[in-house]
Amino acid sequence: MTGCYVCQSPANLYCGKCHVAVYCSKDHQKQDWKLHKTQCSPYRICQSPTLGRYLEASRDIAAGDVILTDSPLLLGPKQVTMPVCLGCFSPVDGSYSCSQCGWPMCSSDCEMMSLHKPECQLSQSRSSPVQVKKFLQMNEMYECITPLRCLWLRDNEPQKWKDLMQMESHYEERKNTDIFEINQTNVAEFVQKYLFVKDFNDEEVHKICGIIDVNGFEIPGPNIVGLYGKACLLEHSCIPNTARAYDQQLNIIVRAAVPIKKGEHLTTTYSDPMWGTTNRQYHLRTTKYFKCICSRCQDPTELGTHLSSILCKSCSGNMILSPSPLNPEAYVCQDCGISTSMEEADFMLKQIGERLVVLKDAPLSVSEAFLRDTSKQLSENHYYRTDVKFAIAQMYGRKEEDIDELHKDLLDRKEQLCRDVLRLADLFSPGVTRLCGLLRFELGQCIRERYRRLPKKHKIQAPAKTLLQEAADLLKQASVVLLLESQMQDEYQLGLQAEDDLEEVNKLLAKCRI
Numbered sequence: 001m002t003g004c005y006v007c008q009s010p011a012n013l014y015c016g017k018c019h020v021a022v023y024c025s026k027d028h029q030k031q032d033w034k035l036h037k038t039q040c041s042p043y044r045i046c047q048s049p050t051l052g053r054y055l056e057a058s059r060d061i062a063a064g065d066v067i068l069t070d071s072p073l074l075l076g077p078k079q080v081t082m083p084v085c086l087g088c089f090s091p092v093d094g095s096y097s098c099s100q101c102g103w104p105m106c107s108s109d110c111e112m113m114s115l116h117k118p119e120c121q122l123s124q125s126r127s128s129p130v131q132v133k134k135f136l137q138m139n140e141m142y143e144c145i146t147p148l149r150c151l152w153l154r155d156n157e158p159q160k161w162k163d164l165m166q167m168e169s170h171y172e173e174r175k176n177t178d179i180f181e182i183n184q185t186n187v188a189e190f191v192q193k194y195l196f197v198k199d200f201n202d203e204e205v206h207k208i209c210g211i212i213d214v215n216g217f218e219i220p221g222p223n224i225v226g227l228y229g230k231a232c233l234l235e236h237s238c239i240p241n242t243a244r245a246y247d248q249q250l251n252i253i254v255r256a257a258v259p260i261k262k263g264e265h266l267t268t269t270y271s272d273p274m275w276g277t278t279n280r281q282y283h284l285r286t287t288k289y290f291k292c293i294c295s296r297c298q299d300p301t302e303l304g305t306h307l308s309s310i311l312c313k314s315c316s317g318n319m320i321l322s323p324s325p326l327n328p329e330a331y332v333c334q335d336c337g338i339s340t341s342m343e344e345a346d347f348m349l350k351q352i353g354e355r356l357v358v359l360k361d362a363p364l365s366v367s368e369a370f371l372r373d374t375s376k377q378l379s380e381n382h383y384y385r386t387d388v389k390f391a392i393a394q395m396y397g398r399k400e401e402d403i404d405e406l407h408k409d410l411l412d413r414k415e416q417l418c419r420d421v422l423r424l425a426d427l428f429s430p431g432v433t434r435l436c437g438l439l440r441f442e443l444g445q446c447i448r449e450r451y452r453r454l455p456k457k458h459k460i461q462a463p464a465k466t467l468l469q470e471a472a473d474l475l476k477q478a479s480v481v482l483l484l485e486s487q488m489q490d491e492y493q494l495g496l497q498a499e500d501d502l503e504e505v506n507k508l509l510a511k512c513r514i
């Protein structure tokens with residue numbers, strides 16, 4: 001939106017505070033101020049040679065405050081997906097196809113959705129309907145859909161196309177990479193040779209593929225990627241200060257996760273804050289084309305957590321990436337100085353990673369065995385171990401038995417795991433974030449259950465009240481965070497449960513006369 005906020009005519013005079021509202025003249029800016037000052041964005045758009053465009057807080061922002069809400073420029077299936085309906089994104093089996101173009105859909109209702117118009121129109125360049133034959137597995141035919149939805153904007157929605165074209169594509173860096181080759185075959189050539197769409201040259205197609213990869217947000221839950229004109233300006237940090245959520249229309253809502261001071265950059269995470277440095281760096285380098293040099297990435301101990309450290313075979317000390325996690329040559333023991341080559345460590349990590357894959361469907365005892373075995377190879381907080389701890393912290397009291405049937409030792413175990421992972425989450429994904437919300441929810445359940453198990457006479461003693469108060473604090477914080485999620489998400493349902501449980505705990509607290 002680049003029209004004057006008052007009269008919509010072409011405008012280039014930006015509000016000096018937020019650099020978002022734009023006017024055609026000083027008069028219109030003055031005229032709008034009374035209204036605009038109540039809405040003036042808490043951020044401004046800035047530019048730097050290393051970051052490109054980025055967002056900066058234009059005033060102090062409190063944790064939980066909405067920084068921006070942005071509607072999608074477009075939505076499409078993720079690049080690698082199995083066949084999904086091109087209207088509602090549910091998996092499809094081929095039993096219904098669009099009457100106009102032949103792409104499989106759910107129903108005539110989905111066929112009519114405006115979302116589907118771009119590929120529907122463009123696919124009609126073929127003389128016969130599109131035929132999809134491979135269902136319930138990844139299907140490379142779908143790699144062209146989101147790019148087509150972008151390319152279609154060029155001739156149909158010029159303002160959106162202009163917004164899209166401002167986004168970073170890293171076109172030059174992508175040339176000669178594997179992904180460039182894949183896009184050449186599965187998008188550029190597929191569009192020209194199978195769909196008979198000749199309107200877009202290879203460079204345009206590759207730029208669009210880059211824009212999707214670099215700027216697209218993977219929306220949790222369904223198989224959707226969304227492009228958002230304002231939210232894409234958030235820069236990456238391995239300890240982000242904002243959190244993202246989506247409403248039912250898939251508008252993105254960006255909130256301050258922690259208090260943010262005027263002048264601070266607004267950051268999100270493009271990777272996963274609970275991954276180790278090497279994995280985050282690899283992901284950022286190969287999909288976003290930059291090297292993160294944040295303080296966490298430069299600290300071989302990752303703020304003293306040793307999230308990426310392995311254990312020394314000689315003295316069991318923590319072995320860190322040396323001489324620096326950004327240019328590692330070996331793992332070196334902090335205690336005895338012995339080193340292990342990157343190849344040897346990578347081989348061990350790969351083997352452990354393969355064990356991880358099968359844990360999801362196995363009994364919890366197999367995950368516990370994994371944690372026991374790896375305690376001699378990996379640091380206590382290693383990201384592999386933390387991943388498993390987080391998974392089983394959620395499953396105890398849910399997967400094999402309900403929490404009120406859980407053996408006391410297992411209840412203690414769940415509580416310990418929640419506390420261990422929460423310590424790390426509070427460092428790397430701090431504040432009003434989904435991860436902290438989930439962990440506080442689980443921990444709140446443990447504490448509430450510990451109270452429930454107290455003998456009746458102990459329930460009127462001071463330690464019982466302390467337990468109830470802790471449960472109430474945890475459930476309150478969990479419900480506040482989880483209810484910010486979209487109602488479609490499981491997290492939202494847990495938020496509702498946290499709210500109910502909190503009510504019950506508060507009633508018990510009110511009865512406590514200690």
Ligand SMILES: C[S@@+](CC[C@H](N)C(=O)[O-])C[C@H]1O[C@@H](n2cnc3c(N)ncnc32)[C@H](O)[C@@H]1O
Pocket residue numbers: 050051052053054166167168170214215232233234235236237288289290291292293
């Ligand atoms: C989603 S875009 C962000 C907006 C972009 N800066 C622009 O001008 O359109 C992602 C790109 O921004 C740059 N970027 C974001 N965070 C960065 C960071 N922490 N360090 C260096 N570059 C970063 C990288 O070029 C990255 O590929």
